[in-house]
Amino acid sequence: MRPKQTLRDVELLVLLALIRLAPRAYGVPVTREIEAAGGRRLALGSVYAALERLEKKGLVKSELGEATQERGGRAKRYFHITAEGLRAVRSTRQALIGMWQGVPVLEGGKA
Amino acid sequence: MRPLALAFAGFLLNRFGIPQENECLMGDLVEEYGSGRSVLWLWHQTANAIASRVATDIRDHKALAIRAVATGWALQGGWSELLILLHPLTLHSLQQPPQYERMVTFLKLWLLLSLCAVTLWPVFVGWVVGKTHRAQQAAMVLAYASSWIVFSVVSFSLDYAEIERGPVPISFYVGASGAVAISTLIGGFLQKPRPRQSLQTRS
Numbered sequence: 001m002r003p004k005q006t007l008r009d010v011e012l013l014v015l016l017a018l019i020r021l022a023p024r025a026y027g028v029p030v031t032r033e034i035e036a037a038g039g040r041r042l043a044l045g046s047v048y049a050a051l052e053r054l055e056k057k058g059l060v061k062s063e064l065g066e067a068t069q070e071r072g073g074r075a076k077r078y079f080h081i082t083a084e085g086l087r088a089v090r091s092t093r094q095a096l097i098g099m100w101q102g103v104p105v106l107e108g109g110k111a
Numbered sequence: 112m113r114p115l116a117l118a119f120a121g122f123l124l125n126r127f128g129i130p131q132e133n134e135c136l137m138g139d140l141v142e143e144y145g146s147g148r149s150v151l152w153l154w155h156q157t158a159n160a161i162a163s164r165v166a167t168d169i170r171d172h173k174a175l176a177i178r179a180v181a182t183g184w185a186l187q188g189g190w191s192e193l194l195i196l197l198h199p200l201t202l203h204s205l206q207q208p209p210q211y212e213r214m215v216t217f218l219k220l221w222l223l224l225s226l227c228a229v230t231l232w233p234v235f236v237g238w239v240v241g242k243t244h245r246a247q248q249a250a251m252v253l254a255y256a257s258s259w260i261v262f263s264v265v266s267f268s269l270d271y272a273e274i275e276r277g278p279v280p281i282s283f284y285v286g287a288s289g290a291v292a293i294s295t296l297i298g299g300f301l302q303k304p305r306p307r308q309s310l311q312t313r314s
């Protein structure tokens with residue numbers, strides 16, 4: 001059995017953004033998605049650093065897209081989550097749910 | 112101003128990061144900046160991208176970082192040893208007549224060596240550290256320069272009382288340490304970093 005991948009919080013947010021934006025996820029929309037849905041403002045450099053780590057772990061793949069005028073003739077780099085990436089997200093979700101359950105102070109919105 | 116700011120941000124990213132990866136990041140910056148983001152936003156993004164790259168490189172190449180710091184300190188230490196070796200020679204020279212002329216020669220030599228110690232030699236040390244770690248140049252040069260800054264701050268704090276009582280003003284020590292750090296950075300970034308291949312990028 002392969003060991004489960006552990007994800008940092010930024011990596012989890014980036015992977016979730018990739019799933020939500022598929023198949024056209026690149027730096028700018030990923031950052032916007034995390035800010036809009038996750039409430040976290042991340043710099044593009046941090047997002048790319050997380051994407052690079054995830055790519056090294058084999059959890060995402062990337063490919064170069066088209067160069068556009070609005071980007072000064074530079075190509076976009078599209079990122080896709082891999083099957084292993086999906087497994088890591090599910091595994092992290094299970095771990096979080098497991099930790100959440102049975103803690104009275106976290107249930108029912110009471111603090 | 113706006114194209115100039117973008118061009119400078121691109122220059123910094125290429126100098127401190129990975130040129131082929133920065134193409135995509137730079138494209139994102141141009142896209143966002145073109146949609147009305149401020150210059151402050153651009154500098155924040157650029158600084159963050161450089162900091163992220165440096166942190167990632169040091170984390171992924173700890174052994175190289177240790178080697179870079181050791182290389183820098185070995186060269187810097189070698190220079191200090193040379194100065195220490197020269198010191199008795201110059202003192203001996205001072206004790207020989209005619210003393211006034213010897214004193215003038217000694218002062219000239221001391222000034223020249225001091226100037227080299229805080230400017231030219233650190234440029235050379237930075238250059239060697241950058242040259243021997245070209246793939247992770249920015250991270251390794253910054254690692255060594257940071258170790259120098261930490262050393263300076265610690266030794267300054269430990270010797271503060273003695274320095275305060277001494278004849279040399281505190282600003283001299285601060286200025287000299289700053290000059291060494293800046294000279295090291297200048298030397299370290301004299302050459303372009305070596306291009307690296309991204310892992311799984313397909314074109």
